[in-house]
Amino acid sequence: MSLLDALLILLAGVGAGTINSIVGSGTLITFPTLLFLGYPPLMANVSNNMGLVAGGASASWGYRTELTGHGGTLRKLVPLSLLGAVVGATLLLTLPATAFKTIVPVLIVLALVLVIFGPRLQRAAATRHTDQAAGMPPWRTRALAGGVFVGGVYGGYFGAAQGVLLMGLFSALASEPIQRLTGFKNVLVTIVNTVAAIAFLLFAREHVSWPVVGLVAVGSFIGGLLGAVIGRRLPGVVLRSVIVVVGVLAIIKMVWFA
Numbered sequence: 001m002s003l004l005d006a007l008l009i010l011l012a013g014v015g016a017g018t019i020n021s022i023v024g025s026g027t028l029i030t031f032p033t034l035l036f037l038g039y040p041p042l043m044a045n046v047s048n049n050m051g052l053v054a055g056g057a058s059a060s061w062g063y064r065t066e067l068t069g070h071g072g073t074l075r076k077l078v079p080l081s082l083l084g085a086v087v088g089a090t091l092l093l094t095l096p097a098t099a100f101k102t103i104v105p106v107l108i109v110l111a112l113v114l115v116i117f118g119p120r121l122q123r124a125a126a127t128r129h130t131d132q133a134a135g136m137p138p139w140r141t142r143a144l145a146g147g148v149f150v151g152g153v154y155g156g157y158f159g160a161a162q163g164v165l166l167m168g169l170f171s172a173l174a175s176e177p178i179q180r181l182t183g184f185k186n187v188l189v190t191i192v193n194t195v196a197a198i199a200f201l202l203f204a205r206e207h208v209s210w211p212v213v214g215l216v217a218v219g220s221f222i223g224g225l226l227g228a229v230i231g232r233r234l235p236g237v238v239l240r241s242v243i244v245v246v247g248v249l250a251i252i253k254m255v256w257f258a
Helices: 003-022 027-036 039-062 071-094 097-130 138-158 161-172 179-204 212-230 238-254
Strands: none
Touching: 003 027, 003 039, 003 179, 003 212, 027 039, 027 097, 027 138, 027 212, 027 238, 039 138, 071 138, 071 179, 138 179, 138 212, 161 179
């Protein structure tokens, strides 16, 4: 690995950690960066997921104030994310690499759609929640639980825009303030990435690039702290535009130049 490559991966980790802390989908920065630097898709995904655990931990810590007094909600959601992550990581490790290479562009397209339309869902949900009574009807509780599980499966398998997927889900079904939902999202995404990282460490060591893991971990840890402190002040449209551009470039590379 050249010094330039290392610097690019480190900076991508900072960007991913910052974006993940705020809105999610930071993988759409680090994953395409690794692809452009020549890493195979499966190695890039595994190493990236492992490295981003550190950023999730720092982002969760940064949102600790919003989570104070809401441990009961997390205790209900965390097991669903855990189970989903195990299923997703198992799918990644058992499906052939060719399947992953085919599926990833589709997942990135889905993630970009969520990135683009996520703010609209959140604004509509925020307006709706203004006049909404406390509590959730049973069907919404079940839908939220199922969505968190599916988000865990998605995150364990790939992970790009997992946070955006969860924020869209929370915004549509939950009645908590957006900042608290962001805190929930950070914890759940970190749980999923940790489970996936353990699975990869046990069963897919041949696909781990430790230099990449270390650089992404350091960068995302810094980015997670930055996102929690100053990231909310950054224009969302700028962050989302960068994600969309990088994601489209990744799709082009994987589909036409792989």
